Amino acid sequence: MTCFEAQSMITPFINEQLDIKQLEQFLEHIERCKECKEEVEVYFTLFSGMKQLDENKTISNKFHIDLDNFIQKQEDNILEVKFKLVCTKIVLILIMVVLGLWIG
Numbered sequence: 299m300t301c302f303e304a305q306s307m308i309t310p311f312i313n314e315q316l317d318i319k320q321l322e323q324f325l326e327h328i329e330r331c332k333e334c335k336e337e338v339e340v341y342f343t344l345f346s347g348m349k350q351l352d353e354n355k356t357i358s359n360k361f362h363i364d365l366d367n368f369i370q371k372q373e374d375n376i377l378e379v380k381f382k383l384v385c386t387k388i389v390l391i392l393i394m395v396v397l398g399l400w401i402g
């Protein structure tokens with residue numbers, strides 16, 4: 299993924315609109331690319347600031363921690379989706395084995 303691609307995904311990332319594959323590539327990129335990570339931090343700060351204004355909350359100055367939490371949550375989501383995919387595959391294989399036994 300190029301920096302240009304990554305930066306075009308920042309808004310959908312913050313709005314949790316990326317699909318798992320995009321999300322994975324995006325997180326991989328910002329792990330390695332300091333420039334894009336900084337860009338994400340700026341956007342994230344802006345977005346959470348606006349959100350908090352909307353919700354009439356006092357503005358937190360712990361944006362860094364919030365972003366780290368957010369990224370962690372996204373990574374957990376990826377793991378969860380992958381785990382479900384593996385489970386689905388195992389179930390499918392089991393069904394095929396059982397069917398195979400039943401037919402044979």
Ligand SMILES: [Zn+2]
Pocket residue numbers: 300301302304327331332333334
């Ligand atoms: Zn980059």
